[in-house]
Amino acid sequence: MKKAKTISLNVGIALALFAVFLVPAASATTVSIGSTIVGEGETGVVSLMVNDVTDLGGVHVNLTYDASVVNVTALTNSDFDSKPNLYKRGHGWVLLEGGQYESGLSGSVKLCDVTLEAVGKAGESSYLNLTDIDIETFTYPPTDIPIDEVINGTFTIKPVTPSAKVVINEFEQNPPGDDSGNEWIELYNNDSTSVNIGGWKLINSGGKVVTIPDDTVIAVHGYWVANWTNGSLEDSNEYITLYNATGTEIDNTLTAADGNNDERCWARYPNGIDTDSDNDWKYQTSTMGETNGVPVAPVDTTPPTTNVTAPPTLWPGKPDETTIPSGTPLPWTSEPVQLWFFRTDNSDSGTGVAYTNLSLASESVADLVNVTISNNTWTWETNLSKGKNTTVPGTVGEYFNVTISEECNATIEYYSVDKNETPRVEPKKNLTVRIRFEIPFSEVTPGTRYTANVTHDLIEPANEGKDATIVFFAETATIDSKPYYVLDINKSVGGTEMYVGINETAENFTMKRLVMKNKTGKIMDLTFNPEYTMLNYPLWVGKTWTSTINVSGTVTYANNTTIPINIITTEIEAKVTGEENLTTPYGELRCLVVETNAGILDTGLSKPITITAKYWISADEKAMIPKYQSYINGNLTEELVLK
Incomplete structure (x- = not known):
């Protein structure tokens, strides 16, 4: 029995461990692009991948790179139904997009292989950065898939191995103390193999020669120091030339001066540099037999x-x-x-x-x-x-x-x-x-004529459903020695006359006089002094303006009683209250709705009068006001719609 229990226990442990191994590890979705190294003018291919993904429906990613180093020439081998292309690109970037038509993709998904061409110089490299990344599921509506890591790549053009060369790397022409026997010249092997310099010669500006002993070898990136044994080097206007055993010039120094009896001398800086320029040399503390050093790049602490x-x-x-x-x-x-x-x-x-x-x-x-x-x-x-x-x-x-x-x-x-x-x-x-949407100031050609349908007429209901003719500025009238244009609304019975001023400088239309008529004649005749601003251009939703005016005239009631309005002061408030699209014979017009309100209170009246006008204004010169409404005390008295 003990044996059976032991077996059961071992099996249980094994099953438990097996179950642990069956539990999948949480996947981490990554978006990555590879790296490549090519020669000058060559091409390389890197893969742009979405890894550890489930039910992938679409990818959007921007690949950026240094266009002076590399260029994207082709996109191939995509796993997607809708494959990325090179249509959306600019200088140093290309937008890559892929999508699925029938089912989502899972696992490691290749957006594409990117072919890259080296356009820069040997030794240059470019980042391959993935930015502005969106990946989403195949479901409808699609949902964003979280990205755990973005792995960028690099594109490198292989450096060209420079021709191996031995250089005069450093020389001491004025050492501390006596010059004789203490002057020296250092050679440096910039080659990838050791170099036998036996029989080579060093000749100074005065023609003095020091010959390097036979079978002298400088190791790879090694140093060899020659003591100057042929007299002394000059402290000024001195230069030294190196010749190989066949008499071919190998290298020379700058023409140098050193008036200081100290440890400083002339050295190539950075170590071994040779661009055939005096700028290759630096006067510094000697480092005989060792590197002359390299510049230390300053730390960038300032953001752009x-x-x-x-x-x-x-x-x-x-x-x-x-x-x-x-x-x-x-x-x-x-x-x-x-x-x-x-x-x-x-x-x-x-x-x-x-x-x-x-x-x-x-x-x-x-x-x-x-x-x-x-x-x-x-x-x-x-x-x-x-x-x-x-x-x-x-x-x-x-x-x-x-x-x-x-x-x-x-x-x-x-x-x-x-x-x-x-x-x-x-x-x-x-x-x-x-x-924002604005309507600019524009003038109406005098004599412009529209036909409108009278959809409401409280004063003369017989006009409803019939046409009215609106004539812009065919006539003028002089009020207080100033000319005004007449906007005339003619109905089957009665109508309205507006005496309008046009101010091109201020970009507005003003109202000087308003006359409303029914079948018996005038029922309202009001004069505004000064004229008030009807439309103050440019117009936009929310714009307001006010006019403080004196109102005078007459109002005739239904019993034909005419009441004079003494000169009173009132304020007219105007506002662009909203925007509305109207279907007209001239097409769909985008309009702004302008509303003006004036309250008139006079002891001669039985009750105050509030006059409201609403104008639907469009930017179309053929249909400047496709709709108009007027109200008295909040009651719609008139509505005209362009037909």
Whole structure:
């Protein structure tokens, strides 16, 4: 029995362990691109992969690179039904997209193989960075798939192995104390193999020669020091030439002066450099038999700077080069807005701008706005949204433009990042672009005539359903020695006359006199002094204006009792209350609704009168006012609709 229990226990343990191994580890979805090394002018292929993914329906990724080093020439071998192409690309970037038609993809999925061509020089390399990445499921509606890691790649052009060379690397022409016997010349083997320098000669500017002993060998990247034994080197205007055993010149120094009896001498810096320039040499403490050192790159501690400018028409009173301060709401406009972005990394240790990120700030009224990003050589149609960066790589240059054409109230957030090994990130900045629908001022040609349907007429119900003729400014009338245009609404019975002033400078229409008639004659005849502003252009939703006026005239009631209105002061309030699309004989018209309200109170009246007029205004000159309504004390008295 004990044996049976032991077997059962062991089996139980084994099953438990087996069950543990059967539990799958949590997958981590990664998006990666490979790296490659090629020769000058050669091509290489890297794979762009989505790994450990389930039910993948679509991929959107922006590949950025240094266009001076590498170019993308082909996209092949995609696992997707809808395969990526090279249609959406610019200087230093290409947008890669893949999608599925019938089913999702799982496991390790290849977006494509990317063929890369070396266009730079030997030894140069470029980042292959994946930005602006979206991956989503095949489900409908699709959902975003979280990305655990993005693995970027590199493209490297193999350096050309320089021709091996022995150089005069350092020389001491004026050592401490006596020169004789203490002067020396150091040679350095910059070759990949050891070099036999036996029989080579060192000759100074005075023609004195020191011959290197036979079978003298310098090891790979090794040093050999020759004591100058033929007299003394000159302390000024001295130069030394190295010849091989056949008399061929191998190297020479700069013409040097050393007036200091100390440990300093002339040395190639960085160690072994030879560009045939005096700039290869540095006067420094001697390092005989050892490396002369290399420059220490300064640490980049300064982030890049991004400045934005806009045209003076949008940024009033400022020239094009004036930077818009962060946090600025630009003035409202009805025209497309173009912003100039200029990014720099100007510190002494600056590594250059790697990329600039654009997005909509969390406080932006707009959640999404379409933009065009461009410079002189490329154009990119994309959008900005909240919580998602649109990346403009540094390879497109210091300048780029962002153009917004659609109506919006969008706060754009932006910052740049440098190429430092530990990237320096610019503090986020923002500005707000505000574009709205506006109707500009335009004149109506005198004599313009419309036909409208009278859909409501409280004063003369017999007019309802019949046509009215609206004639713009065919007649003029002089009031208080000033000419006004007559807007005449003629109905089957009665009508309305408006005496209108046109001010091109102020861009407005004013009302001087209002006459309403029925079959018996005038029922209202009011004069406004000064005239009040009917329409104050340009118009946009929310715009308001007021006019303080004196009103005089007469009002006739239904019993034909006419009451004079003494001169009283009132305020007329006007507001663009909204926007509405109207279907007219001239097509669908986008209109703004303008409402004016005037309250008239006089002791001669039995009760106060509130007069309201509503105008549907379009930008179409053929149908400037396709709809009109008037109210008295809140009751609709008249409605005309263009037909």
